[in-house]
Structure formats: C-alpha cells, structure tokens
Amino acid sequence: MSEESKHKKPGEPQQRRTPDLRPPDAHAVEEPKSSSIMPMVIIGAGLLLAALALLVIFLPMGSDTRNTNAPAEDPARPAIAAKPAQPEDPLPDSKASAEIEALIGDWLREQAEAEAANIAAWGGEAYAGAIALEQECERLLGEQEYLLARKACTTALTELDQLMTAKPAILEQALLAGTLALDNGEPEVAAELFREALEIDAGNEQALTGIKRAENLPKVLQFIKDGESLENTGDSNGALLAYQAAVSLDPDYLPAREALNRTERAISDREFQQAMSQALQALSADRLSATGKALQQAERIRPGDPSVRDLKQQLARRRLAVQLDSLRQESVQLEQAERWPEALKSCEKALSLDAHASFAAACKERVSRRIDLDKQLQGFLTRPERLFEDAPLKSARQLIAFANTVEPRGPRFAGQIKRLTGLITEAEAEVEVVIKSDGLTEVSIYHVGRLGSFQEKRLVLRTGDYTVTGNRNGYRDTRQTWKVRPGSGALVFTLVCEEPI
Numbered sequence: 238m239s240e241e242s243k244h245k246k247p248g249e250p251q252q253r254r255t256p257d258l259r260p261p262d263a264h265a266v267e268e269p270k271s272s273s274i275m276p277m278v279i280i281g282a283g284l285l286l287a288a289l290a291l292l293v294i295f296l297p298m299g300s301d302t303r304n305t306n307a308p309a310e311d312p313a314r315p316a317i318a319a320k321p322a323q324p325e326d327p328l329p330d331s332k333a334s335a336e337i338e339a340l341i342g343d344w345l346r347e348q349a350e351a352e353a354a355n356i357a358a359w360g361g362e363a364y365a366g367a368i369a370l371e372q373e374c375e376r377l378l379g380e381q382e383y384l385l386a387r388k389a390c391t392t393a394l395t396e397l398d399q400l401m402t403a404k405p406a407i408l409e410q411a412l413l414a415g416t417l418a419l420d421n422g423e424p425e426v427a428a429e430l431f432r433e434a435l436e437i438d439a440g441n442e443q444a445l446t447g448i449k450r451a452e453n454l455p456k457v458l459q460f461i462k463d464g465e466s467l468e469n470t471g472d473s474n475g476a477l478l479a480y481q482a483a484v485s486l487d488p489d490y491l492p493a494r495e496a497l498n499r500t501e502r503a504i505s506d507r508e509f510q511q512a513m514s515q516a517l518q519a520l521s522a523d524r525l526s527a528t529g530k531a532l533q534q535a536e537r538i539r540p541g542d543p544s545v546r547d548l549k550q551q552l553a554r555r556r557l558a559v560q561l562d563s564l565r566q567e568s569v570q571l572e573q574a575e576r577w578p579e580a581l582k583s584c585e586k587a588l589s590l591d592a593h594a595s596f597a598a599a600c601k602e603r604v605s606r607r608i609d610l611d612k613q614l615q616g617f618l619t620r621p622e623r624l625f626e627d628a629p630l631k632s633a634r635q636l637i638a639f640a641n642t643v644e645p646r647g648p649r650f651a652g653q654i655k656r657l658t659g660l661i662t663e664a665e666a667e668v669e670v671v672i673k674s675d676g677l678t679e680v681s682i683y684h685v686g687r688l689g690s691f692q693e694k695r696l697v698l699r700t701g702d703y704t705v706t707g708n709r710n711g712y713r714d715t716r717q718t719w720k721v722r723p724g725s726g727a728l729v730f731t732l733v734c735e736e737p738i
Contacts, residue, residue, distance in 0.1 A: 330381065330383070333383035333387070334378065334381075334383065336383075336387065337374065337378050337383060337386045337387055337390060338378070340374070340387065340390035340391065340394065341371070341374065341375065341378075341390060343394060344371050344374075344390060344393055344394055344397070347394065347397055347398070347401075348368075348371075348397065350401075351364075351397060351400070351401055354401070354404070355436055355437070355439075356400065356401070358433075358436040358437075359404075359407060359433060359436050359437045360400055363396060363400050364397075364400060366396060367393045367396040367397045367400065368393075370389045370390075370392050370393035370396065371389070371390060371393040373386075373389045374386045374387075374389035374390035374393060377389060404437060407437060408434055408437045408438055408441070411430050411431070411433045411434040411437065411444075412430075412431070412434050412441070412443050412444060412447070414430045415427045415428075415430035415431040415434065415444070415447045415451075416447065418430060418451075419447065419450055419451060419454060419490065420490075420491060420492075422454070422458055422492075424451040424452070424454035424455055425451075427447060427450070427451040427454070428447075428448055428451035428452070430447075431444045431445075431447035431448045431451065432444075432448065434447070435448075450487050450489065450490070453486045453487050454487065454490070456483075456486055457483045457486050457487045457490055457493055460479050460480070460482045460483035460486070460493070461479070461480070461483050461492060461493055461496055463479045464476040464477075464479030464480045464483065464496055464500070465496070467479060468500065473500055473503055473504050473507070474504070476496075476500050477497070477500045477501065477504060480493060480496045480497035480500055481497060483496070483497070484497050505538050505539075508534075508538055509535055509538045509539055509542075512531050512532070512534040512535035512538065513531070513535050513544060513545070513548070515527070515531040516528050516531035516532045516535065516548055516552075517548070519531060520548070520551065520552060520555065523555070523559075525552065525555060525556055525559065528548075528552050528555075529552060532545060532548060532549055532552065536549075557590060557591060560587075560590055561587055561590060561591060561594055561596075561597070564583050564584075564586055564587040564590075564597070565587065565596050565597070565600075567583045568580045568583040568584050568587070568597075568600050568604070571583060572600075572603075572604065572607075573645075573647065574647075575607075575611075575647040575648075575649040575650060577604055577607045577608040577611055578608060580600070580604045581601065581604045581605065581608060583600075584597045584598075584600035584601040584604060585597075585601060587600070588601065607643075607650075610636075610639075610640060610643065611650075611653070613636055614636065614640065614650075614653040614654070614657055615653065617629070617633050617636070617657050617660065618653060618656055618657060618660070621660045621664075622702065624660055624661060624663075624664035625664055625700065625701035625702055630661065630664055630665070633657060633660070633661050633664075634661060636657070637654060637657055637658055637661065640653075640654050640657075641654065663700050663722070663723060664699070664700050664701065665699065665700070666699070666700045666723040667697050667698065667699050667700075668697070668698055668699075668700060668721050668722065668723055668724070668727075668728060669695060669696075669697055669726075669727040669728070670695070670696045670697070670698050670719070670721060670727065670728050670729075670730065671693065671694075671695050671727050671728065671729045671730070672688070672691075672693065672694045672695075672696065672729075672730050672731075672732065673692070673693050673729065673730070673731045673732075674690065674691055674692060674693070674694075674707070674731070674732050674733055675690075675692070675733045675734075676690050676691060676692045677690055677709050677734070678690055678707040678708065678709045678712075678715075678732060678733050678734045679707065679708040679709065680694075680705065680706075680707055680732055681705070681706050681707075681708075682703055682704070682705050683703065683704040683705075683706075684703070685698070685703065695727070698721045699721070700721055700722055700723060701721055702718055702719070702720050702721070703718065703719045703721060704716065704717075704718055705717045705718070705719055705730070705732055707732045707733065707734045708734065709734035711737055711738055712734035712735065712736060712737055712738060713734065713736040713737075713738055714734065715732065715733070715734050715735075715736075717730070717732060
C-alpha cells in the first residue's frame, strides 16, 4: 500500500496520477536534435486537430441513434439495479486488494473484541447488518470491485464502532425500560429487560436487583389487591398490614409505597380527630389532666397543628384560672386562720402567675397591713415593760385605738387587743407604796425625786419599775429596783444604808 493511500480515509476516491508513458530505458537514449524532429511534430499536431474535428461532428449523431434504437423497459418485470459504473481505481489492483484485506483484518480484530463483550446477545439487527456488510466486502473483493468493497468494509467498521460506543446507552435504556415495566406491573417484561441488561453487563447491580424485584412483584401486587379490598370494607388497620407487607417485599415499588402512605394518613387523621374530640370533651368537663393527655396524643400525630395550638392555649388559660382560684381560696383560709405570712405567700404566688389578678393585689395589700399590725401588737405583748415609759405607752394607746377599727377580728387578734389593753390599764394604774427607812438614810427615787431621810413614808406611784438609792455619811450607798404593780393592798419597801465605810 502506497504512502498516499495510507493517509486517505477508506472509501475516499483518490486523485488520478498522470501515467508515465516513457519506457524504462528512455533516460539512456540521447534526445534527437530539435532541427530533425520539428517537422514531424508539426505534421502530427495537424493530424491530431483533424481527428478531433471529426469526433465533434459525428459523435452526437451516434449518440442519438443509440437512444432511438434502445428497446423499451418492460414495466412488468422488476428492474434489476445495474452495477454503477466505477471510476477507474487510482490504485493498482494489488494495492487496492491489500488495503481492503487490511480493512477486513481490522474488522476481524474489532469483531473479536465485540464478541468478547457479548455483542451477539445484545447487538441485534445493527450487529447483523454490520456482519452482512463485511461479508459483502469480502464478496466484492473477490469480484475485484475494490471501491465498493472498500466502502462496504468501511461502513461495517463504522457501524460496529458506533454499536460498541452505544453500549452504555443501550444498557441504560434496558434498565430504564425494565424499571418502567416494574412500575407498570409487568413482571415478565421487566425480568426479560433486566436479563438483556445483564447480557450487556453481567455484574450490573441494578439489573440484578430488578430481576429480584420482578420475582417479588406478583406477591407485591397480591398484597396491594388484598389491601385495597380491606380498605374498601373499612378495615384500614388490616389494609395497613397488607401494604406494609408489600413495601417490605419491594420498598421501591411506588404504588405500594403510595398505598401505604395513604392508609397511614387515613389512620393518622382518624386518630387525630379522636384525640381532639376527647380533648374537647374533657375540657368542657374541667378534666384538665385528661385534656392534656389527649392533646399530647394529637400533637404527636400532627406537630404544630393550629387547632392543637389553639386548644392548648384554652387549656393553659383554664389551668391558670384553676390555679388562681385555688390560691384565692387558700389565702382566704389562711387569713381566717390569722396565718398572715402564709397568706401573703399565697397572694404573691397568685400575682406571679397573673400580675393583673385583682384579688391577689387586694389580698397582698390587706395581708401586709395585718402582718404589720400583728408585729406591733406582738412587740408590746412580748416586752410589756416598755409601757412603763410615756412614749411607748402613748404609742400602745394609739395602736389599740386603730386595732379596734380593724375587721375581721379573729380570735388571735382579739386576744392580742385584749391583752395589750390590759397591759396599758395596768401600766396606767396608781399603787400606794409604803417606804420604811432608819431616819438616817437619804432616799431618792429616779424620775420621782429626793425623798430625804425618814422612818416611814407613803407614796402613790404609777405602775412600773423604779430605781431607788440610799445615801448615809460613813456608809456605803445602796441601790434597789422596786417593781410597782397593782395588787390587793399597799406595797411595802425598806431601804437602809447598813454597811459602814
């Protein structure tokens, strides 16, 4: 094969080369001188021009005669395709034959690779057509129809290459068609398509899975049919089990999945409505705990549902009202029991739940005043000696005057008023006191005055504690505290300086 033919594409016509008409030893013969051959050249050129003129005149006439005398084609007989006239092959026969044989060798090599890829199982008519073209190429080669043979071989190789290039697309098409057949409920068709895919790619996971799905599809379809029958009779739970069985066999079968989802939604809707109905009934009966449980169930079914949210708000308001009412009753009971600090805690707790609870605000103000009043009363009752001083005694009188205006008056409060009133009366009482001395001791009573020396002296003192001192020259001073309290008679005190210095 020439270098020129190697670089040309198969089937591409080659340019005609100008033949070399010189004999092989022409270069060894000395060329004649121009003066001896010139006349012969002129004569030859004239004869050539004359011959061309005769051809121009008589050639059209012969052509018309052949056209006129040609027999008419029989329309009843099928036309036989005449072999198209071939242009003269630019290559010598030996070179053209070698080129075509090389193309046939390429075909055999590529065909072997294709057969190794099991093309016979999936190539179909396209592969058969390519084989037929190669066989036609060999036949034409035998008949020395080199151009046609080259074209047949080149086309066969092109179609084989295209078929091998299209292998992934053919595989994908088979897989898609198999999946569609599964979706359409055609297990036999699907299995056949997936087997075709395995002939293209023996280890294809999708095809292997598809065949398994095709094997399970009849059972899946039966489960779906059973589920639909149960669903039509109102047995949604039974239908759910049937659809679950179908999905467990083939999770990718969309009709089974859709049926399962539909049934689950139906059951969910039914359970949701039941839970909401229970919640409403329980709320109307003030069974708040049952209401909360029913709403929890409804919220698990439909998280964030507006109707659940609204009912939960109603439940919260009802629970708040119940809590506030409970605290109100508790505070009233504590007030009646005159347990003022505990009552205040109940009021403050109510205000923490609802700052606008009017009863709690009034309760806090009222109880706070009673706590303050109780502290003042209890202060005088715990330290009654304070009443022996004028300022505290005056405050106690004012406190009693105010306490007598306060209602309600429970037993404890009334007892406090009574006891403090008695202490005030006692503190205001005047008691006769008899003081005895030796006539030598100077006697003085704080806040009363100097009494001097005497043997016996009688005084009238207001109830209280008095500090009394005695002084005598040459003797140590003496000091006493006299508790002057109302009694059945006069109180007698003795004060004498007896210890010499």
